[in-house]
Amino acid sequence: MxxxxxxxxxxxxxxxxxxxxxxxxxxxxxxxxxxxxxxxxxxxxxxxxxxxxxxxxxxxxxxxxxxxxxxxxxxxxxxxxxxxxxxxxxxxxxxxxxxxxxxxxxxxxxxxxxxxxxxxxxxxxxxxxxxxxxxxxxxxxxxxxxSREPISFRLLPNLFTLTQLQKVYEAVCGEEVDKRNFRKRIKEMDFIEKTELIDKTSSKRGAYLYRFNKKAYKEDPNFKL
CATH class of the missing domain: 3.90.79.10 (Nucleoside Triphosphate Pyrophosphohydrolase)
Incomplete structure (x- = not known):
């Protein structure tokens, strides 16, 4: 003191x-x-x-x-x-x-x-x-x-499906988003990488797992969902 x-x-x-x-x-x-x-x-x-x-x-x-x-x-x-x-x-x-x-x-x-x-x-x-x-x-x-920063990845495991990513966004914002438009926008983001791994817990057909690439995100100045 x-x-x-x-x-x-x-x-x-x-x-x-x-x-x-x-x-x-x-x-x-x-x-x-x-x-x-x-x-x-x-x-x-x-x-x-x-x-x-x-x-x-x-x-x-x-x-x-x-x-x-x-x-x-x-x-x-x-x-x-x-x-x-x-x-x-x-x-x-x-x-x-x-x-x-x-x-x-x-x-x-x-x-x-x-x-x-x-x-x-x-x-x-x-x-x-x-x-x-x-x-x-x-x-x-x-x-x-x-919508400006990829904070949704902090709520998900390292490997996630696009459905999980969409559900996070909807849960935070409290509103549904159009699945087709959402996935189209995701495909334009180089920092969301598709892997060869498949999650079969939600359906027999399964869904591809994705991951977030921090390095690629830092190089993308136009991120916006």
């Missing part, structure tokens, strides 16, 4: 992390029960307070790693939530992030350990404090970004 700014009141800074996943054609959010007062037992996002020796980005990465056990997740800052009365315990300003994960990478034991579960974004219960507003703002940011 220093001798400076002693004339000003101190506030707490926290990070809240919205973790989006995709499964069975649904965009889902990871939530759990709040384990402290105020709001003990209420449905809530997962977060924590920023430590004195870390930046807000570092705090968010620490929280995400502790919750999922996964490193190098796609993460974007949503913004600051600082209403004076947002937390009945103390004056807390929260910096909010959203992350995208492939749900199959998230070990079920981790979920049980932290007592969290997936909920369809359209079926979210009333969450603690302003957490519903956080999710709404993050979801809007995803909708705006998914």
């Amino acid at each position: 220093t001798k400076f700014y002693n004339e000003y009141s101190k506030v707490l800074v926290s990070v809240d992390c919205i973790i989006f996943g995709f499964n069975e054609g649904e965009l889902r959010v990871l939530i759990g029960k709040r384990k402290m007062e105020p709001g003990l037992g209420k449905d809530s996002l997962y977060g924590g307070f920023v430590r004195n020796n870390e930046s807000v980005d570092e705090a968010a990465n620490r929280v995400l790693l502790g919750l999922t056990g996964l490193r190098n997740l796609y993460m974007q800052q949503v913004g600051a939530f600082g209403q004076v009365d947002r937390d009945p315990g103390e004056r807390v300003i929260s910096i909010v992030y959203y992350a995208l994960i492939n749900t199959t990478d998230y070990d079920s034991m981790q979920q049980k350990q932290h007592d969290v579960h997936w909920v369809n974004i359209n079926d979210l219960p009333e969450l603690y404090s302003d957490h519903n507003e956080m999710v709404r703002k993050a979801h809007k940011m995803m909708k705006d970004k998914i």
Whole structure:
């Protein structure tokens, strides 16, 4: 601590992390029960307070790693939530992030350990404090970004079908897209590579598996779905 700014009141800074996943054609959010007062037992996002020796980005990465056990997740800052009365315990300003994960990478034991579960974004219960507003703002940011950047691949396994890719886009945007036009546009993207592998889990005929080529994407300045 220093001798400076002693004339000003101190506030707490926290990070809240919205973790989006995709499964069975649904965009889902990871939530759990709040384990402290105020709001003990209420449905809530997962977060924590920023430590004195870390930046807000570092705090968010620490929280995400502790919750999922996964490193190098796609993460974007949503913004600051600082209403004076947002937390009945103390004056807390929260910096909010959203992350995208492939749900199959998230070990079920981790979920049980932290007592969290997936909920369809359209079926979210009333969450603690302003957490519903956080999710709404993050979801809007995803909708705006998914047509400009290939963030949908963060929600899919390394190998995926075109149907899976389309379903992700539809789940995020909340609307159906024309299959023919969608696939025509995909074929124009050099960074979505068709493999010789076939997925036969959805039909006897099967469907070709594709993968995302990061290097080719960086060389494509005109990406837009």
